[in-house]
Amino acid sequence: MSLQRITITIEDELLERFEELLERRDLGNRSEAIRDLIRRALVDDEIAHGDGDAVASLTLIYDHAQRELSERLVEAGHAHHARVLSTLHVHLDDRLCLEVQVLQGSPAELQVYADRLLGLRGVKHGELVLSSTEL
Ligand code: NI
Numbered sequence: 274m275s276l277q278r279i280t281i282t283i284e285d286e287l288l289e290r291f292e293e294l295l296e297r298r299d300l301g302n303r304s305e306a307i308r309d310l311i312r313r314a315l316v317d318d319e320i321a322h323g324d325g326d327a328v329a330s331l332t333l334i335y336d337h338a339q340r341e342l343s344e345r346l347v348e349a350g351h352a353h354h355a356r357v358l359s360t361l362h363v364h365l366d367d368r369l370c371l372e373v374q375v376l377q378g379s380p381a382e383l384q385v386y387a388d389r390l391l392g393l394r395g396v397k398h399g400e401l402v403l404s405s406t407e408l
Pocket residue numbers: 337362363364365369370371
C-alpha cells in the first residue's frame with residue numbers, strides 16, 4: 274500500500290478541539306484519526322447508497338418479565354431468520370437481558386426490523402449499528 278501526503282487547511286480552534294478529542298479518547302495521531310473519519314464516511318455512504326447487503330449488530334436491553342416480550346422477540350427472529358446470523362444472550366440480573374443480534378440484509382430492511390424490536394414494550398434500550406463489508 275502506498276501512502277500519499279496531503280496538506281489540509283483548518284481553523285485554529287477546530288484543530289485545537291480535534292487534538293483535545295484525540296488526547297482524551299486516545300485515538301492515535303492526527304493522520305490515523307483522519308483516516309478513520311474518512312473510512313467511516315465511506316462506510317456510511319456505502320450503506321446509504323450501495324445496493325449490496327449491510328452487516329449489522331443490534332443490541333437490545335430488555336425486561337424478560339414483560340408480558341409476551343420474550344415470545345415476540347423469538348417470533349420476530351424466526352420470521353426474519355434469513356437476516357439473523359447469530360444471537361448472543363446474557364442474563365444481566367433477575368429481570369434484565371442483554372441481547373446482541375448479528376444481522377445481514379439490505380440496510381432499509383434491517384432498519385425496519387430493528388425499529389420493530391426497539392419499539393416493543395419492555396425493550397429499555399438498544400441500538401442498530403450498520404456496517405459494510407465493501408471496505
Ligand atoms: Ni435473559
